[in-house]
Amino acid sequence: MTGTILQLVLLVLSGLASASKSSPGDVQSENPTTVQLDVSAELTRLRDMVTELRVELSATQAGLQCSNTQLNKMEAENEALKADLRDVKDRLVISEKEIESLKDAEQPKVAFSVALLDSGFMGPVSIDTNLVYTKVITNVGQAFSNITGFFTAPVRGVYYFRFTTRDSLDSRHMGIVLCKNGEKVMFVEEADNDGLRHYLSSGASLQLEVGDVVNMRLPAGYRIYDDADNHTTFTGFLLFTL
Structure with a gap:
């Protein structure tokens, strides 16, 4: 995003340099006050663009941070679910053994x-x-x-x-x-x-x-x-x- 801003600034400066190298007749035909106003307006527009891009960059970074937070939360929840599943499996094995023991106890040996x-x-x-x-x-x-x-x-x-x-x-x-x-x-x-x-x-x-x-x-x-x-x-x- 910062690279894009720099490219825009260089593009404007390049345009201004080109304007300064125009023919003497052209320069004489332009009003210096008008040129100064054009440059000021372009710089103002660039500043506004930079400000807007910074706002968008901040929003993007905030969104990315939020996504990372949510991802970390989901990973933590996934690990908790895995632990719960292991606990359920262990309990199931214990229950099956208890059921078999009860069956053996209920079935007399004769x-x-x-x-x-x-x-x-x-x-x-x-x-x-x-x-x-x-x-x-x-x-x-x-x-x-x-x-x-x-x-x-x-x-x-x-x-x-x-x-x-x-x-x-x-x-x-x-x-x-x-x-x-x-x-x-x-x-x-x-x-x-x-x-x-x-x-x-x-x-x-x-x-x-x-x-x-x-x-x-x-x-x-x-x-x-x-x-x-x-x-x-x-x-x-x-x-x-x-």
Whole structure:
């Protein structure tokens, strides 16, 4: 902007110099008072132009300063937003961990696996007999009793139960019953006379209310076998709560 002002001043001075070098006839024909007035008027106009340009320059500088201030403010706000975003992300991670912890706390851990006995054959029995699995392999949650042979549901949910048994069949029937609250849910059996070892295995998912009981039963006239190798087992665990 200052360079522009200087160029205007030089342009005027150049014009005045050109006027002073004009022919003697021309000079004599001009009134000295008129020339002086023209120069004074031009200088006044230049001063006004310079003043106006200075005002515009000041306004431009003020506007630039304001823009810089606003830019600095926006950058500060942007940094604050970034910090807030990092804080929100950290809080989100903490919340997710707390939710997972609550889920784990709300979902009880229930699982058991037991075996029948070490003494060999059981049966044939004369009446339906509830089986008492005396050998506890796993009993997380302590929902199975090796005194009664019953599993008692600690929470409302869906549970999975599986059982396996063995016998040596020689014109005998091998069978076993899965019961819920004393009622038969599933009965599986096998008959053969080859005298070889045979296994039965099955399972079911059951929806249970708190306090419902599940157990295995040996029907009248049937026989099963177990020993230290745990051929006859009963297993169950909670799939999910309801």
